[in-house]
Amino acid sequence: MDKEMMKGNIDLILLSLIAERDLYGYEMTKKLKRLSDEAYSMSEGTLYPALKRMERKGWVTSYWSAPEGERRKKYYTMTKEGETELERKQKDWASIQSLLYKARRSYDT
Amino acid sequence: MDKEMMKGNIDLILLSLIAERDLYGYEMTKKLKRLSDEAYSMSEGTLYPALKRMERKGWVTSYWSAPEGERRKKYYTMTKEGETELERKQKDWASIQSLLYKARRSYDT
DNA sequence: ATATGAACCCTTGTAATACGATGTATGATA
DNA sequence: TATCATACATCGTATTACAAGGGTTCATAT
Structure with missing residues (x-):
């Protein structure tokens, strides 16, 4: 990839x-x-800064899990703002896809 | 966008x-x-460096047009390498799309 | 004549990004 | 006890998109 x-x-x-x-x-x-x-392997040097960034932007929040006898884990969960942003990005993705589609058929235009 | x-x-x-x-x-x-x-408006500060970059990578070549009474224009054309790269990028795009599709249905996995 | 604006090319500086490298700690297993 | 997978994190580097700016040529309006 x-x-x-x-x-x-x-x-x-x-x-x-x-x-x-x-x-x-x-x-x-x-x-x-x-x-x-x-x-595809997302490197941890990509992942963790990305999570921090998204938390800073208010798209996700995090909480630590602390079950007995298990390792600590930091869970991430969506916020309302995150859902809105996800929808926005999905639309953008679709727009680019549409643009690519049209670009491949645009000889005469 | x-x-x-x-x-x-x-x-x-x-x-x-x-x-x-x-x-x-x-x-x-x-x-x-x-x-x-x-x-979507691609700024010229994005476009021209991108074209230079792609030419440097051998994906496109350029030539100046000089018809009588017209302004000079720098045309870009594909190379074999560019076609190969385009196919590669199209596959990558499809892979990401597939990944997004699966991600949205991955609750139990 | 000349001012304006569109067509055309380009560069520089800035902020943001992806990632490899590196560090640390814990738990399981050999 | 050595090693490996799990789990979180940061730093430095290269790359990128873009706004801002600079320059030329041509047509049209004033």
Whole structure:
């Protein structure tokens, strides 16, 4: 997978995951790898700053889990603002897709 | 349109346009604006460096047009390498789309 | 004549980003 | 006890998109 193409799409991907259910960071990397059939590995140097950024923007919030005998995990959950932003990004994605479609058929225009 | 989301997609968009037929830079901005129903304006500060970059990578080549009585225009045309790269980027785009699709249905996984 | 604006090309500076490298700690397993 | 997977985090580097600015040419309006 072209890493340059992930630029700008990282947030959309993470928001899509978190919208389904609360996840912790490390779990996201594993899940993305599995969902992409091992094609894409999000580096932790990408993931954790991205989560911080999204929290700062108010799209997600986090909480620590502390069950007995388990390792601590920091879970992320969506906010209303995050849902709004996700919808916005989904629309943008669709717009770019439409633009690409038209570009491939624009010889005479 | 979210400008952060354009990152990494600029090259794909431009390659898609140039693959259809040779274009000059200024023409590309007008065409993109029209194809997007005025929603997206690619700034010239984005366009020209992008074209230079792609030429440096061997994806496109350029030539000046010099018809009588017309302004000079710098046209860009695809190379074999550019076609290969376009196909690669189209596959990457499809992969991300598939990943997004799966992410939205991954509650139990 | 000349002012204006559109068409056309380009560069520079800034902020944001993705990621490799690196660090730390804990729990399980060999 | 050594090692590996799990889990969180930061820093430095290269790359990027874009606003702002600069320049030329041509047509049209004043």
